[in-house]
Amino acid sequence: MSARDRILGNLRKNQPSTAKSLPDVASWFAGHRPVESGAEKVARFRHFIELAHAEVHAVTADNWLDTLHAALKTRGIDRLLVAEGTPHGEVALDELPPRGVECSVYDMAIEAWKSEMFNATPASLTAARAAIAETGTLILWPDALEPRLMSLVPPVHVVLLDATKIYNTFYEAMTAEGWQDGLPTNSLLISGPSKTADIQQTLAYGAHGPKELIVLLLEGEQ
Amino acid sequence: MNAQPIHFKPSEGFRARSKAVVDNPFLRQSFRGAMDFLMSKRAAQFPDDEELQSLRSLGEAIRQYNLAKLPELLERLEANLTRNGVQVHWAETPDEANAIILGICQRHSAKLMVKGKSMVSEEIELNHAAEAAGIGALESDMGEYIVQLANEKPSHIIMPAIHKTKEEIARLFADKVLGVDYTDNVDALIQIGRNVLRQKFLEADIGLSGVNFAVAETGTLCLVENEGNGRMCTTAPPIHIAITGIEKIVEKLEHVPPLLSLLTRSATGQNISTYFNMISSPRKPGEKDGPEEVHLVLLDNGRSQAYADEQLRKTLQCIRCGACMNHCPVYTRIGGHAYGTTYPGPIGKIISPHMLGLEATSSMATASSLCGACGEVCPVKIPIPELLMRLREEAFSKPHADPVMRGQGAGYSRLMTSVWRSWAAVYRSPALYGVVTWLGSRFGWLMPSKQGAWTSVRVPLKPAPKRLRDMLRERG
Numbered sequence: 001m002s003a004r005d006r007i008l009g010n011l012r013k014n015q016p017s018t019a020k021s022l023p024d025v026a027s028w029f030a031g032h033r034p035v036e037s038g039a040e041k042v043a044r045f046r047h048f049i050e051l052a053h054a055e056v057h058a059v060t061a062d063n064w065l066d067t068l069h070a071a072l073k074t075r076g077i078d079r080l081l082v083a084e085g086t087p088h089g090e091v092a093l094d095e096l097p098p099r100g101v102e103c104s105v106y107d108m109a110i111e112a113w114k115s116e117m118f119n120a121t122p123a124s125l126t127a128a129r130a131a132i133a134e135t136g137t138l139i140l141w142p143d144a145l146e147p148r149l150m151s152l153v154p155p156v157h158v159v160l161l162d163a164t165k166i167y168n169t170f171y172e173a174m175t176a177e178g179w180q181d182g183l184p185t186n187s188l189l190i191s192g193p194s195k196t197a198d199i200q201q202t203l204a205y206g207a208h209g210p211k212e213l214i215v216l217l218l219e220g221e222q
Numbered sequence: 223m224n225a226q227p228i229h230f231k232p233s234e235g236f237r238a239r240s241k242a243v244v245d246n247p248f249l250r251q252s253f254r255g256a257m258d259f260l261m262s263k264r265a266a267q268f269p270d271d272e273e274l275q276s277l278r279s280l281g282e283a284i285r286q287y288n289l290a291k292l293p294e295l296l297e298r299l300e301a302n303l304t305r306n307g308v309q310v311h312w313a314e315t316p317d318e319a320n321a322i323i324l325g326i327c328q329r330h331s332a333k334l335m336v337k338g339k340s341m342v343s344e345e346i347e348l349n350h351a352a353e354a355a356g357i358g359a360l361e362s363d364m365g366e367y368i369v370q371l372a373n374e375k376p377s378h379i380i381m382p383a384i385h386k387t388k389e390e391i392a393r394l395f396a397d398k399v400l401g402v403d404y405t406d407n408v409d410a411l412i413q414i415g416r417n418v419l420r421q422k423f424l425e426a427d428i429g430l431s432g433v434n435f436a437v438a439e440t441g442t443l444c445l446v447e448n449e450g451n452g453r454m455c456t457t458a459p460p461i462h463i464a465i466t467g468i469e470k471i472v473e474k475l476e477h478v479p480p481l482l483s484l485l486t487r488s489a490t491g492q493n494i495s496t497y498f499n500m501i502s503s504p505r506k507p508g509e510k511d512g513p514e515e516v517h518l519v520l521l522d523n524g525r526s527q528a529y530a531d532e533q534l535r536k537t538l539q540c541i542r543c544g545a546c547m548n549h550c551p552v553y554t555r556i557g558g559h560a561y562g563t564t565y566p567g568p569i570g571k572i573i574s575p576h577m578l579g580l581e582a583t584s585s586m587a588t589a590s591s592l593c594g595a596c597g598e599v600c601p602v603k604i605p606i607p608e609l610l611m612r613l614r615e616e617a618f619s620k621p622h623a624d625p626v627m628r629g630q631g632a633g634y635s636r637l638m639t640s641v642w643r644s645w646a647a648v649y650r651s652p653a654l655y656g657v658v659t660w661l662g663s664r665f666g667w668l669m670p671s672k673q674g675a676w677t678s679v680r681v682p683l684k685p686a687p688k689r690l691r692d693m694l695r696e697r698g
Contacts (some may be wrong), residue, residue: 002313003522007468011293020290024282025476026499032273048493110511114458118424135494147511148457151448171479180475183440184459185506189498194450196412197490198365198381200388201259204412207364208419209450209497 029171033134041133041166042217048136052204054193054213056142064088064216065095068158071214072101072123081106081117081124081154083146088127088160095114106147117149121157128215130165138215139173141184148186157193157210163219236585239560249385252488260548263491264599281484282603284477285539294528295438295471296520302441306503308516316346319521323348323430323463325357326517332427336419336450338445339363340432341379341542342465342521345564345577347552348430355647359430362419363449364412366427371398377558379565380544385557419451429455433466434541435481436518438473441502443518446485448496456501462513464485464501468520469538481541486602489543524576530626533612537572539602544569546596546606552589561586568596572609580617580629587613603618659689 001009036044046056057067067118072080080096082107083089093103110117126146128138138159142148167173170189174180179187194209205211243249268274288295300310313319320321327335338341349370354360361370365382369375371394376382383391393404395414402414431452435444443464445452456462472478488494505512528537546554547567558566563574563583571586587610596606620639621631648654662685669684676683 002312003314003318006314007312007522007526008293008296009522010522011529014526014530015293016290016532020283020287023280023287023477025280025284025480028276028280028480032276033340049271052496080506104512108510110458110459114424118420121494137494137498143509144510147509148453149511152453152457169479170482171476174475174479180439181396183442183475183500183502185501185503185509185512187500187502188453189494190496191494191498192496194448195496196364196449198363198368198449199391199408199411200386201256201381201384202388202408204409207412207449207451208362208416208423208454 004010005045018127025171026175029169033171035168035170036133036164038164041168042219044133045131045166046137046217048134049138049192049213049215050136052136054136054192054215056215056217059216059218061218061220064160064218065091067216068092068125069096069099069101071158072156075123075154075156075212077123078102079104079120079122080158081121081128081150083150085145086127088125089145092125104144106150110147110149117153121154123158124150124154125158125160126150128159128161128165130167130173130177131161132168132170132189133166134169135191137170137189140188142186142188143184151188151190152209155206155210156212156214158214158216159190160216160218163217234585235562236560236589238563240556240589243556243560244417248387249557250555252385252387253554256378256381257548257554260381260491264488264545264548265491267487267491274570277480277484278603280480280600281541281601282481282539284472284542285602286536288472288477289469289529289535289538291473292468292471294442295473296468298473299436299438299441299471300520302438303518304441306441307506308441308443308503308518311517313519313520314522316521316523319346319465319519319523320348320351322517322519323465324351324357325513326461326463326610327352327357327428328355330427332461334358334360334422334426335428335430336360336362336422336426336455336459337366337453338429338431339366339382339447340430340465341376342432342467343430344376345523346465346521348465357428360419360422360426360453362422363447364415364449364451367415367419368394371395375559375564377566378529378544378547379542379567379569385559419454423451423454423458426455426459427461429457429459429462431456431462433464433518435478436466436471437475437478438471439466440475442475443501444478444482445499445501446482446495446497447499449490450497453497453499457512458500461515461517462497462501462504463517465519465521468522468525469540481602483543485543488545488599488601497611501682524578524628527627528573528576533609534576534626536604537576537609539604540569540573541602542569545601549595549599551591551593551595556589568606568610569604572604572606572613575613575617575627575629579632580613580627581632582629584617584629584633586619587611594632618658623643632667632693656691659685659691663687663689663692 193213196207368383372495377385396404444638504516615632666685
């Protein structure tokens with residue numbers, strides 16, 4: 001008999017004969033979390049992610065690139081990893097190099113350039129899929145165009161977020177988008193730059209992931 | 223990295239280790255300060271008691287619902303993970319789990335494994351097994367890295383290096399990390415750790431992680447962390463191995479948000495952790511990073527024993543937040559190492575007997591004042607004090623045939639049992655009680671002046687020269 005059979009056998013031997021009723025998660029959220037307007041959600045999202053040490057800039061479709069450029073310049077960064085084939089990546093590729101920021105792209109499997117990714121990639125730009133107001137959280141679904149390490153290895157991570165895509169709660173996000181029907185290879189919630197309090201409860205940023213998280217909050221015409 | 227294995231010690235050394243900590247003002251200060259900090263952070267996250275209590279009830283209902291379906295959910299998780307391309311392995315014992323993990327390493331001729339924080343990997347003592355097999359196992363959570371450098375074990379399940387001051391860590395880094403000068407600036411120390419470990423994430427052949435929640439319906443492994451090392455371990459190396467206890471499973475994805483909220487708020491007083499990482503498959507064709515292979519090891523190690531009856535099964539509701547230890551007056555005074563087990567504090571006292579047997583852990587459940595703080599703060603309402611009473615009963619009652627728990631009756635002593643029986647008889651019978659107290663009032667002077675630990679700081683106990691019933695009779 002395999003370990004699997006023995007474990008399952010031991011559990012089945014003592015399994016309660018009656019099932020418990022399905023917990024009502026939906027009504028708990030309905031009773032305990034507000035459903036807010038767009039502007040309220042933006043304010044709540046911003047409050048919490050700033051509390052977690054992220055830098056947030058309200059931008060428009062016309063000026064987000066200027067804001068990005070300025071954020072990089074003030075940090076002395078002249079190299080940015082962008083995603084070729086995404087609308088924002090293509091704009092950055094077209095417009096940043098003439099303004100003194102070299103753009104690199106994630107165009108091959110990581111094995112071919114792992115050392116460069118870890119040692120010579122000071123910043124990256126990705127989009128967020130959506131966000132969560134309750135906790136000030138970005139939702140990212142990395143894919144072939146914006147792979148997983150893009151939002152993790154570079155010390156500065158810039159995220160473009162459409163302000164109309166902010167959900168009230170994590171629960172609302174997953175149910176509205178039908179995540180239970182299938183998730184991608186990796187999905188992420190990011191709520192600030194990397195941090196630790198493992199030394200004498202003293203908070204320090206930039207433990208292993210990005211030291212800085214910059215959110216470009218793209219608001220439509222009001 | 224570790225010079226010699228440090229195995230978990232059974233309960234006989236418990237008293238001596240506790241005394242050593244109680245006698246050390248620096249350690250006591252570290253724990254007191256850290257626990258006060260964590261308690262106030264948690265309290266600030268739950269300003270509304272109605273919200274807290276209803277969320278705890280929901281958390282409890284979710285955990286109990288899923289435990290009631292555990293065997294089916296494990297099969298469903300396995301089927302969905304397998305469909306997603308994740309390889310699932312089953313281990314009854316720590317040795318089996320180590321053999322599975324090291325087997326994967328050896329198949330790939332792996333030399334270096336980087337580890338995200340995993341208490342289950344501590345439970346199976348993976349680092350020592352890896353070392354014996356010639357594979358480097360490097361902890362990458364800052365706290366775990368510090369503890370490993372110091373050749374110690376975590377003293378807290380959430381904050382492993384909580385017993386160390388920054389000066390001790392500064393000295394440790396200066397002594398053990400190549401080319402580092404002494405600094406006790408916390409940012410500088412973290413930067414040192416970051417630089418060392420980044421190189422290792424780049425080089426490692428294997429990334430190992432734990433699992434906070436495994437979702438059966440989607441075949442997803444969820445990880446909660448702040449540092450990003452968990453994401454590094456599960457993304458940068460070509461192979462990812464996750465290990466988890468069989469109880470960490472939920473049927474539905476919608477079960478995750480309430481548990482996540484309870485976990486981070488109870489553990490560190492954060493409304494959410496920096497990262498919540500959901501992994502459902504290895505790298506797919508066309509994707510440019512992520513491991514080519516993902517494995518999940520499902521470990522029993524006594525959990526199926528805890529599943530034995532409705533009361534003990536509640537032990538498995540635990541989501542490993544550590545709030546019970548943060549609020550425990552015993553843990554705060556003796557720290558995590560005194561327990562001598564992977565899981566210290568109240569949760570350690572109720573889970574360790576299933577892992578190690580009552581022979582090795584019989585006295586653990588007695589190290590409690592039963593104040594009830596652990597049960598009150600538990601985010602999934604595990605009745606810890608009630609379980610401590612049950613374990614005392616299991617450990618100290620007369621051994622009987624076909625016990626539920628391994629080592630039942632290990633603490634049984636005929637003498638002790640007859641002493642308590644006599645005591646009970648005296649207190650049940652007014653006549654006998656009268657005789658015994660009369661003897662006490664007459665021969666109290668025979669009590670020794672040295673009464674062990676009691677008289678080290680107190681005057682000796684002596685029966686009163688006059689019984690209460692005599693005094694009442696005199697008053698009429």
